[in-house]
Amino acid sequence: MKVMKEKHALLMRWTHWINFPVLALMIWSGLLIYWANDVYTITLGGHTLIRFFPDWFYQLLHVPQRLAEGMAFHFLFMWFFMLNGLLYVLYTVFSGAWRQLLPNRQSFKEAWLVLLHDLHIRKTVPPQNKYNAAQRIAYTAIIIMGIGSVATGLAIYKPVQLYWLCWLCGGYHFARILHFALTIGYVLFFVIHVVQVMLAGWNNFRSVISGFEVEERSFDHLKTGDHATKK
């Protein structure tokens, strides 16, 4: 028979789904800002492999000449991004949910097994629990990245008033690079995350909206033996 198994707390679900559009808007408005000085590339041996970003990309998203607008949106939605993230972190800390989330001693070894399994190289299923080792690492990393984005963002937003933070982030120039790199990191995370969610299926996806998963459980063993007769 079917059994409902509680998986994700209400607050985790709300902050997750609030974060999605807010982060999307932060990335979009950040792009409007970045365009005004779009100097970053990935260069190897004097050969430019990737230029951030090619013109067709800007044209597609209507990015050019919108610096002022981008800043205005960015400095509005930063509040929602920070407060929503703070709420999630506080919840995770005080509810004890961090125990299922933070990587532990086995996680880094196990994450390798998860990777091999996901790539269909290894048949054995690694321990899953609520989050498997790779998920623990990924979901903890994304929170650290979020904190990093807030820190580097504030460092380039108020580099004089928050000089200590700017120093901590490696100075103004480097902090802007970090801030950009973290954003690329989110996009990569997003792609993998969505693919994994699609592979995991409906039951898993639903649990991030409804909070529970449905399990098929057999209770046949209860119908025979002492247990059944006592009733």
Place this chain on the structure above:
Amino acid sequence: MQRRNKPGLTVQQKINRRNFISFTTFFVVGGALFGSWKWLYNAPEETPGITAGASKPLRRALNKTELFFRRIFSNNHPVKTYPKRMAAKQVRVNGDIGIDDTGFNPQSWQLAVIKSPKETLQISLDEIRSLPKSELVFDFKCVEGWDQIQHWAGVKFSDFIAHYGLQKQAGMQYVGMATPNEEYYIGLDMASALHPQTLLAYEMNEQPLLPEHGAPLRLIIPVKYGIKNLKRIGTISFSNERPPDYWAEQGYDYYSGL
């Protein structure tokens, strides 16, 4: 959730019930958020005044955010300084708004300081050069996102105020500065203007300013983006209202503080 379920419900009914509640909430809230975004994105533009070019809600947000970050402003937060050898030899020129007219004569230039509607000081460059000189090597930051370590020298604005007995004027809320042709103009909150590293600069890399860098006298204010670092200052005025500001009329934040 469980507690509110009627005892008679089967597991499947419970599942359906929770799904219905959760997904309805998800789509209703999602739709409302999307609607709010549409509203914000298409909100009408502010009435042009001291600020212009931004939508009404975004301008409101910029002004509110300014109030928050003004609380952490302090004269005890200096901009990081660098050794002179790190200063750029080729100093970036990013614009010539307000200094692109051909008729300007630096020899006859004088700085006009409007003390009151009735009294204006006319100050020559020689007089300004005779005041205590301060040097500053710092990372100049443009609103576009680039930065460059640059070496400037001039008189601290706070020293200038003290020397010309402008304490009463400095008690007001804002300073306004404009180029001689009044085509580029900026407004500064007084606290930022009086920051100990704010300079009326007449030298760059130990040489007199070049025309494209704002000769004969320009503002260097490290607690603001480059857009506030006015080149070729013609007039300085004081006010309790925000003075006109070129880029604040183009949708940028009035404060633009760092």
